[in-house]
Amino acid sequence: MIPKGILIDCACIFLGGNLGAALKQAVPKKILDPMNVIFGLSAIAIGILSLIKLSFLPAVILALILGGLIGELLDLETLVKNLFHRLITRFRFSIQGDREAYLQFYLIVAVTFCASGANIFGAITEGMSGDMTVLLSKAVMDIFAATIFGATLGRAMNLILPLQLAILCAFFYGGQFLMPLVTQEMLNDFMAAGGLLTIVLGLNIAKIKQTSAVNLLPALVIVWPASWLFSLFF
Template structure:
């Protein structure tokens, strides 16, 4: 099933939330170590995907052009502004009520789990290649993060599983339809180069998790579309 990755991701959030509801306090050293393990695992996954590119020059060009477009649009800043606006609103409400409502946990969890390169790359990988490894990895991460969020935001985090499943499932469904209109040889090239670009983005997420440097991964998301365009142009005019 092409949506199994999205389904597992949603279920992981549900399980993580329920576990977080039962957990009173998680030692900081435990959460730090687990996040470091996740960072290393994501880096390894990114490297594996990156090496699947058949023409790494396309990956480099896509990332360079995509980064320029992403910085011009400044997707990362726009997402941060939205997150900060919601966070300020929640903080003001928390001071008055001394508690987080269900809606607060839902919105915050949704922002964290839906926004990001892994959701897009993983869903495309599920739909096009039937490979759910990226979404399975994301499910493990989201399950642990939802556990931590629930200890502070409450049970509302569990409802973020619904938009995560719908978002990733719709992208996977859309990706499966591509095969019906695109020649197989072109599709193979698109898969290889999109996987390569996606691998670099996932590698960047792993670096961010390890807090080595801060990479604006959201600003690199246009690279995926640029890779498709380059491959299509190359296939149409140069082959």
């Protein structure tokens, strides 16, 4: 089975990101800042919609706490940031302005496209049933978001695409094997955990509150067994 929804979403991000990079000098900052706020608020709205689908709130909270602790102890943000910095340097993409601020925003954009709840849920759904409605809906927003983000990050944004394709395809093909093992409650709680992560990303994009989204990524793994354990007792 070909992951058509994933390929369409990646293509939209590729087109939007490179269009934004090409228009980088033509887009004034007074437009970029409000648009980032709008996309941040949109991410928060998507996260809230995902969050209300949860089945076991204690499982989601436990996953978030344990995931955050693991992420902080491993300092995942620094590890991923250093990785992207090496890649950007290796491929000779230029970083304009404050390097730390650039890399911080780069990380937020990378997690938004690679590990948001909507993207992963869409990949799993398409893998299980062939329904790519979620990914097509996400692609419509992503092409505009990528254009705005590309105007800030430049063509270095293209380095995110192989990682996004690999992660979403893993969930797409893994979804076919997970189907007999995953209950609807586990899927709901995964969506809720992804929704919380998406809310954190939205707060970062809109510059309302800066919190490490990368360090919360382990929660997306922990929520599966946590939800299963709670389903045994409730």
